[in-house]
Amino acid sequence: MALNIPGVVAVVVFYLLILGTGFWAARKSRKAERNSRGNRTEVILLGDRNINLLVGIFTMSATWVGGGFLLGLAEAVYTPKLGLMWALMPIQYSVSFIIGGLFFVKPMRDKKYITVMDPFQRKYGAVLSGALVLPSLLVDVLWVSCTLLGLGTTMSVILDLPYSYSVWISSAVAIIYTLSGGLYSVAYTDIIQLSLVFLSLWLCVPFLLLNPISTNIAQTAFNHTFQEPWVGTLEQNKVLRWTDDFLMLALGSVAFQSFHQRTLSASSTLTAQLTCYAAALVITILGVPPILVGAVAASTDWNLTLYGSPPPFVRGEQSLVLPLTLQYLTPSYISIIGIGAVAAAVMSSTDSSLLSATSVFSSNIYKNILRKQASDYEIQWVIRVTVVVVGVVGTSITFFTKSTLVLWILGADVSYTLIFPHLVCVLFIEMTNGYGAMMGYVIGLTVRILLGENTIGLPVVLQLPGCTLEDGIYVQKYPIRTVSMLCTLVTIIVFSMLGLFLFNRGLLPERWDIFKVKPSITVSPADTITQTLKEAVASDAECDENIRGLALQPM
Structure with missing residues (x-):
């Protein structure tokens, strides 16, 4: 030709x-x-x-x-x-x-x-x-x-x-x-x-x-x-x-x-x-x-x-x-x-x-x-x-593959199982934090790898219900991508809540809080004035007590 x-x-x-x-x-x-x-x-x-x-x-x-x-x-x-x-x-x-x-x-x-x-x-x-x-x-x-x-x-x-x-x-x-x-x-x-x-x-x-x-x-x-x-x-x-x-x-x-x-x-x-x-x-x-x-x-x-x-x-x-x-x-x-x-x-x-x-x-x-x-x-x-x-x-x-469908699905897979749940959490779930995001990334990626992907030759290690052996290869019947995505999402939420609980209750020292999830205590101007007046009153009372003590001492 x-x-x-x-x-x-x-x-x-x-x-x-x-x-x-x-x-x-x-x-x-x-x-x-x-x-x-x-x-x-x-x-x-x-x-x-x-x-x-x-x-x-x-x-x-x-x-x-x-x-x-x-x-x-x-x-x-x-x-x-x-x-x-x-x-x-x-x-x-x-x-x-x-x-x-x-x-x-x-x-x-x-x-x-x-x-x-x-x-x-x-x-x-x-x-x-x-x-x-x-x-x-x-x-x-x-x-x-x-x-x-x-x-x-x-x-x-x-x-x-x-x-x-x-x-x-x-x-x-x-x-x-x-x-x-x-x-x-x-x-x-x-x-x-x-x-x-x-x-x-x-x-x-x-x-x-x-x-x-x-x-x-x-x-x-x-x-x-x-x-x-x-x-x-x-x-x-x-x-x-x-x-x-x-x-x-x-x-x-x-x-x-x-x-x-x-x-x-x-x-x-x-x-x-x-x-x-x-x-x-x-x-x-x-x-x-x-x-x-x-x-x-x-x-x-x-x-x-x-x-x-x-x-x-x-x-x-x-x-x-x-x-x-x-x-x-x-x-x-x-x-x-x-x-x-x-x-x-x-x-x-x-x-x-x-x-x-x-x-x-x-x-x-x-x-x-x-x-x-x-x-x-x-x-x-x-x-x-x-x-x-x-x-x-x-x-x-x-030059390493001839199927556009494989590349297309692989890219969408990565986006769905890892990026999408993180984006949902960071935009719509206020309490999520760095601890949840870190664990969601690690666990979500690990689960997705263990579930395998036949299109790129990734073997199945974690077999979900219904997984069958076909032509010497394990084939998952369960919605493995959605399972991975939900694992990422749930992990982010659970570990975010756990991080907040541990640091806010003082169960872990504050110096370990690398993602700064413990909210800093802010004092309003009114609270500052009130506290100052209390300290002033306490100081005056202490002075009066000292004066009375000196007056009662024998000369």
Whole structure:
């Protein structure tokens, strides 16, 4: 198969358009920096907290509609043992946006936080919050890898371009325009990218549904034709696991720095909330095309295509089903349009993850832990270096796995089991403290590791009820992620209460209170005056007594 020259030209044109938009937005960012009376770092990371509703909806939606979203949805619907029943990411993310808008936007904005880690640093101090920052950084790095992996596989299939070239070139483009203008470049390029995703994907749908090789997807939805029905089934023994996956994406996403970066950059609290609600609708609509791609792939006799036999899932190429379907079931010019959609989606998510990880490192690690005296100019250089480092590390990870779904779920898992319960406690449960947070982190992480994760080869050590041995591997049937999350949450609350009890009752010496949970005793002015008068009266009484004593002594 020769290099697809028209496709390469189309991708180059698209990348130039994105770079041009990013550089234009960078000019707007520099203008805002000059006009800003506050911290210029906030202009880079939060767009001077001046992102309007329309731009906010575009950038919020585009952040989640990435390569992992598109390829992961198509992969889940097509994979025989999963199907549509397990491809609910659009609904899960919609629920996440609504929950975030209802409960998390206002408390975060009222305190004028810059990152999702700020409330931890204000309450727990630098050392403990530094440990909590690590899972957040890991989530964003995995997100970069997930999105770039989707683009690399798609380009290698449709354009016959080497995988490494596709990934590194795409990563370089995202890094360049993110460096140039920060959030302004990210937000305004998201408008172009999301528009292209919407138009391109829906343009491909009619060609897929009407292609002569595939059976009508309505007939294969519930009937065994070329493989199991693409709607999928939810067996009774998998209901808990399904619920676990749903809650992981619906609640875990609320703890993503990418989410809070968009709400904190909005021009007002109301704008941030409306952005969440509107994006919940948009992301549901954008989830339909990749679902249809997976359904068409499951309804196709691949023997009749140039791809041949056996079908993708037999070859272990189900993660490539979206580019393969576009390549072999649509005209070449439509597949090129499809690659444009994937490229746009990847860029919109990659740049967001780059900036999110950069925000957390520069603000919560470098500025508040490593170099508290760092100047605004120094922080801006730290931001630039961090963008490059995160981009390189995230890109490198894509060479160690071929499944976007694995990276996607792994990142959400970390966010759900560790960051989400800590965020709930620090925002809504006033009595929680550093002792609870520390123990919640240690116990929650330990429990999650012991429960195992088959997708990354982590063995099961702690077997929950219903755990079975399948093909020599223990498989958990219980909702292990939710169990881990609840362990973290309960541990934070219990040990916070225990710390308060021990120090307030004097059962432990106050010098051991490293997190300062014992409230300091404050004396009001009225109490001070009263105490002074009492001391004065006592002093006068003592003087009178002394005088009387002297008078009674014999001369």
